Amino acid sequence: KIFHSIPLLESRGYRPLKMTFEDQLQALIFFHLQEHESARDLIQHLKEDDFAKECIAPSGGISRSSFSEIINSRGLKQLEYVFQSLCTQAQNVLPSKHSDLGELVSIDGSLIDAVLSMYWADYRKGAKKAKGHFGFDINRKIPVKIYLTEGNGAERPFVRSILSEGQTGIMDRGYQSHKNFDLLQDENKHFVCRIKTKTTKTILEEHTVDPNSYIFYDAMVLLGTPGVNQTQKPVRVVGYNIAGVKYFVATDRYDLTAEQIATVYKLRWDIETFFKWWKKHLKVYHLIARSTYGLMVQIFAGLITYLLMAIYCHEQFKEPVSIKRIRQLRNNIQNELRACGKNTQSDNRIVKEQTLYAKT
Numbered sequence: 001k002i003f004h005s006i007p008l009l010e011s012r013g014y015r016p017l018k019m020t021f022e023d024q025l026q027a028l029i030f031f032h033l034q035e036h037e038s039a040r041d042l043i044q045h046l047k048e049d050d051f052a053k054e055c056i057a058p059s060g061g062i063s064r065s066s067f068s069e070i071i072n073s074r075g076l077k078q079l080e081y082v083f084q085s086l087c088t089q090a091q092n093v094l095p096s097k098h099s100d101l102g103e104l105v106s107i108d109g110s111l112i113d114a115v116l117s118m119y120w121a122d123y124r125k126g127a128k129k130a131k132g133h134f135g136f137d138i139n140r141k142i143p144v145k146i147y148l149t150e151g152n153g154a155e156r157p158f159v160r161s162i163l164s165e166g167q168t169g170i171m172d173r174g175y176q177s178h179k180n181f182d183l184l185q186d187e188n189k190h191f192v193c194r195i196k197t198k199t200t201k202t203i204l205e206e207h208t209v210d211p212n213s214y215i216f217y218d219a220m221v222l223l224g225t226p227g228v229n230q231t232q233k234p235v236r237v238v239g240y241n242i243a244g245v246k247y248f249v250a251t252d253r254y255d256l257t258a259e260q261i262a263t264v265y266k267l268r269w270d271i272e273t274f275f276k277w278w279k280k281h282l283k284v285y286h287l288i289a290r291s292t293y294g295l296m297v298q299i300f301a302g303l304i305t306y307l308l309m310a311i312y313c314h315e316q317f318k319e320p321v322s323i324k325r326i327r328q329l330r331n332n333i334q335n336e337l338r339a340c341g342k343n344t345q346s347d348n349r350i351v352k353e354q355t356l357y358a359k360t
Contacts, residue, residue, distance in 0.1 A: 002085045006078050019070050021078050023058040027067075028301035029308070030056045032282040033326060039288040043067060051337045072294035079300040086307040087144050094140040094314055101256065101264055102190070103167045104138035105145075106271035107175065109155045112285050112295070120292055123151030130295060131155075135162035136271040138170065141320060142310055143274065143303050148296050156180060163189040168253060170268040176250070178224045178231045185233050185252050192251045192264045195237070199248070200225050204234055207258075215240045215258040223250060238262065278306060281323045 009021040019027075027042065030052065036042045043064045046057040053061075062070075098104060114121035114128035123129035129151030137144045145162045156177045163169045168190035176195045184191050205220040217239030224230035235250045238261045249265050256264070279285050284302035289295050309321045317325065 002082055005085075006081050009075060009078055018060070018066055019058045019062055021075055023056075023062075024070060024075050025079070025082065025301065025304070026056050027062075028071075028298070029305045031288070032284065032302055032305040033330065035281065035283050037283055037286045039064060039067060039071075042288070051333060054337075068289075071289045071297050072291045076293060076297050076300070079297060079304065083300050083304050083307070086304060086311070087142065090142050090307050090311055091137065091140055091144075093311055094142065096139040097141075098139050098267065101168075101260060102253075104170060104264060104267060105163060105167050106136040106138050106170045106268045107134070107155075107159055107162055108136070108172070108268075108271050108275075109133050109153075109174075110275050111151055113287075114151070115287070115290065118290050121150050127151075130292075132299060133158040133162070134271065134275075135169075136274055138267050138270055140310075141270060141274070142307060146296075146299060146303060148292065148299065159191075160184065160187065160189065165189060168192060168264070170264060172268065178229050181223070181235055181250065181252070182232050190252050192249055192253060192261060192268075194265060195223070195248050195250045197246060197248055199223055200230075201237060202226070202230070209258065213259070214242065215262065216246075217248070218258045236261075277321075277323075278302065281326065282306065 003022065006021065009017070011017045027046065030045075031042045034045065036045065043062070046052045047061060110132045111123075112130040112132060114123075114130050116128055118128050118130070121128040121130045131149050131151050131153050133147040133149065133153070133155060134143055135145030136142070147158050147161065156175055159169055159171065159175060159177075159180055160183060163184070165188045169184075169192070171191065171193040173194045173196055175193055176199070181191065181193075200223070201219070202222040203219050204222065207218040207220075209215050209218050215238065217237065219237055220234045221237050222231050223235055223237070235252055236254060237248055237250050238258045239246065239248045240258070240262045241247075242262075247262070247265065249261055251261055253261065253264075282302050282305055284299065287295070287298070289298050306321065309326060312329070313319050313321050313325050319325065
């Protein structure tokens with residue numbers, strides 16, 4: 001259904017495209033589902049595997065050099081369109097957990113190992129890395145936003161771009177920004193952000209807490225040093241103790257209890273679980289591109305693959321994404337192909353027998 005409305009990808013010259021956008025997308029999804037680790041591995045599969053040759057590879061095949069040129073120069077606009085469309089579809093299909101806590105979006109960055117020839121991916125001397133800045137829908141357990149920078153890229157500027165009005169961003173201490181806390185409130189975007197323990201807090205109103213609770217602090221404050229970096233708007237700070245570790249969390253969510261604020265911040269860990277699973281099982285950071293453009297193509301393809309699997313696993317099994325279901329899907333495809341091959345062989349045998357009979 002999405003393909004009917006995707007912006008058209010046209011050839012830049014007189015020659016027809018060797019690889020259409022649909023071919024490109026299918027090849028990239030195949031790369032992630034099959035856990036390939038390089039473009040060389042993928043191209044070999046497209047040449048030698050029966051299913052890949054018949055259903056994935058473009059008509060006439062594709063060389064490694066042509067594939068590399070395609071990945072690094074085209075399809076990004078179309079991939080972004082598919083990603084956004086699938087996000088909308090997934091949000092309509094997948095059940096919403098924690099709806100009593102509002103629309104929660106965990107925000108975090110993820111480093112991507114680069115090679116030295118990727119000169120744009122500044123990180124430190126002798127090392128190159130890129131960084132993806134992600135928004136992750138906590139309620140439905142799916143990625144919804146992505147921005148890409150060099151490894152040294154600042155994370156805080158992307159918070160306001162990732163969040164939509166009414167959503168609550170969940171962030172760790174690296175995102176503490178008193179200026180951003182003011183701006184987010186102006187834009188009706190909410191936040192639950194862990195802050196440094198030693199942050200100066202000017203108390204405006206202190207709330208009573210249960211002495212037997214793990215919550216030990218709940219107050220309306222101005223954060224920061226007056227005249228230096230103090231917030232202009234009051235924020236709520238909740239302090240709690242878990243396993244001997246003290247947490248201070250700043251928020252503008254006054255509609256939730258202190259215990260609910262602590263629960264919201266705990267849910268931030270879901271994005272870390274997503275990163276770990278996504279990297280390990282879909283091989284999204286095994287580079288098949290070197291340019292900023294190509295890397296975004298690769299990341300969007302990985303996100304699209306994850307969204308497709310999230311929708312598939314829910315509709316077929318009422319389960320979240322799992323490697324078990326991905327492997328099961330791969331096996332089903334291969335089994336169907338073998339069955340199709342046997343039927344074809346049987347049909348060929350019957351035709352030969354009938355031909356021989358007719359000649360006789």
